[in-house]
Structures are given as structure tokens and as C-alpha cells.
Amino acid sequence: MTLLSRTPRGATLTWAGRVFLDDARRIMLSVEQAVASAKAAASGSQGILRIALSRDIGRVRLSALLALCREESPQVNIRLSEVPLTELVQGLNANLFDAGFAMVNEVEDGIIAEPLWADPLVVILPARHPLVAFKEVPLQEVVSYPLVLCDPRACQGCGRQSERLFRSVDVQPIVAEYAASHGLMLTLVAAGYGLSFSTAAHLATCQPADVVVRPLAGQSASITTYLLRTEGGMTEPLKRFIERAERVCHQDASTSRAI
Incomplete structure (x- = not known):
């Protein structure tokens, strides 16, 4: 099996190499999340949410959302990962993330994109x-x-x-x-x-x-910024997280109308 192809300018990944790299990244992320979950549990956290962020989203409302979560559910540890859109969708399907924020709703079957x-x-x-x-x-x-x-x-x-x-x-x-x-x-x-x-x-x-x-x-x-998640049941922490995201959205809209 050849993972690298030599060229006059150096080396590039073969198709097998790219597949191996993608899988290796997912494994490393899974290990990092397992370590983070164990540390969070040891420090008293009663739950963990793994949220992926597409690199092009705005951060103002995200900051307000995270502050609201820390205020109302300090026992839930929120882990953020900034990833490309492709890795975000792959991570949702592989159960590496509970939800993600992205600026696109054209996603594959099995993924729900809710406008926020x-x-x-x-x-x-x-x-x-x-x-x-x-x-x-x-x-x-x-x-x-x-x-x-x-x-x-x-x-x-x-x-x-x-x-x-x-x-x-x-x-x-x-x-x-x-x-x-x-x-x-x-x-x-x-x-x-x-x-x-x-x-x-x-x-x-x-x-x-x-x-x-x-x-x-x-x-x-x-x-438009969308919240992406997989179809099917949601954990209670994720339900509360989505409800708070919608509240931040409504509060922002009310403020804009008042101005």
C-alpha cells in the first residue's frame, strides 16, 4: 500500500493516503473527545456537548449562546471544534459531533439543517x-x-x-x-x-x-446560519442547547426591531 507519491517538488498523498489521513483525523478527534469527557466527568460535569463550527460563521451570537449555556446549565461541558464543512458533516454521521453550525443547508440525507x-x-x-x-x-x-x-x-x-x-x-x-x-x-x-x-x-x-x-x-x-444535526432522537442537553440558540435569535430580532 502506497500512501505517498514522490514528485520532483516533494511528495503528495495518494488516494489511499488521503483516505488514511481522513480516518486518522477522525480517530484522533475521537480520542481527544474521550479524554475531554473523562476530565469533564472527573471535575463534576454531568454531560458533554460536542459542537462543530464551520470556519465561516459569525461569532457574536455564538458568544451570547455560550454565555447563556454557562449561566443556565453550568454542569454541561460544551466542547467546540472548528472544522471544514465536509468534516463537520462527516463528524455528525460518525457521531463525533452532536450538532454543528454552518452557513449552508444543502446537506446529505440524514442531516437536518435548521435556520437559526x-x-x-x-x-x-x-x-x-x-x-x-x-x-x-x-x-x-x-x-x-x-x-x-x-x-x-x-x-x-x-x-x-x-x-x-x-x-x-x-x-x-x-x-x-x-x-x-x-x-x-x-x-x-x-x-x-x-x-x-x-x-x-x-x-x-x-x-x-x-x-x-x-x-x-x-x-x-x-x-443564513444553520444548525446541523442528524435525524432521530436528541439528548436532553442538545434539546436545551437548541432552545437557547433559538432564544438568542429571537432576542436579537426583538432588539433590532426596537432599534
Whole structure:
């Protein structure tokens, strides 16, 4: 069995090597979770929730949710794992995770995707860009300039929702660069590589002074965060976790209407 293939530039994984690596990662994660569960039980925890996070989700509501869980159920230990979307779905099917957060609902049979919250899209502009003159920027104006988009390999959910946005105006975007993280995207926009899209939830934790944010004119486009879980029965801690996630969503909506 050959796991590595030698090339003039070094070595690459064969198909067998990639399969072995995926399985090895799952085994290591399972071992780490077993150790964490034992430590949690030894310290007095009465339950554990294994929650997976897709790398492109916003973190503001997640922080509020975790704080609420710690306040109301301190005896339940919540373990977070940040993984690509593919590994998230595989982990749910392999019972490595109890639930996950992702920005996509197009999942395989046996997985339930429940919409939790939606954030309106905004346009990110360099500070001296001509479109800064608009209070609300038409999408047709945005797509006439080069764009910095999320790398679909690293941010699959965000990439799919962006594709739907461009299909709504039947436009093939001019892609200047792909960014594997929100921070890199903001850096590239600030440097003048192109324009981009984000949400208030993502910008709440990181917005440099040399970019300008504008809403999209006449658009109801938004980025939706979903809670993914397998079909079938749920544990009591998971039921309570989902109920709290919905409460955070409703509280946020009530605050927005009040403002």
C-alpha cells in the first residue's frame, strides 16, 4: 500500500493516503473527545456537548449562546471544534459531533439543517472608493468592479450563498482574489484589491478603519446560519442547547426591531 507519491517538488498523498489521513483525523478527534469527557466527568460535569463550527460563521451570537449555556446549565461541558464543512458533516454521521453550525443547508440525507439567524449582506469598500458616495450601493454597481470573495474551499457555505447572490442578477463576477479568512478579505479590500461582502455579525469583531461599509440598495440578500444535526432522537442537553440558540435569535430580532 502506497500512501505517498514522490514528485520532483516533494511528495503528495495518494488516494489511499488521503483516505488514511481522513480516518486518522477522525480517530484522533475521537480520542481527544474521550479524554475531554473523562476530565469533564472527573471535575463534576454531568454531560458533554460536542459542537462543530464551520470556519465561516459569525461569532457574536455564538458568544451570547455560550454565555447563556454557562449561566443556565453550568454542569454541561460544551466542547467546540472548528472544522471544514465536509468534516463537520462527516463528524455528525460518525457521531463525533452532536450538532454543528454552518452557513449552508444543502446537506446529505440524514442531516437536518435548521435556520437559526440571518444577517443582511453589506458591501465592504476601500476608504477612497467612488462607491463610497452612495448611501446604499446597487448590486449592479458593485459587480462592475473587481471583487475579493471568500475562498470556496475554505468557506463553502459563504461561497454557495455568494453564488446565489450573483445568479439573482445574472452576472459573472470579476474575481480579483480569493480570501481564506474574513480578516484577510478585509486586508485585501483596504489595500484596494477589490470590493467584497460581509455582515454586521462578522464585522462586529473586526472592522479596520480603512474600509467603509454600505448596505446593498433594494436587496434583501442575507447570510443564513444553520444548525446541523442528524435525524432521530436528541439528548436532553442538545434539546436545551437548541432552545437557547433559538432564544438568542429571537432576542436579537426583538432588539433590532426596537432599534
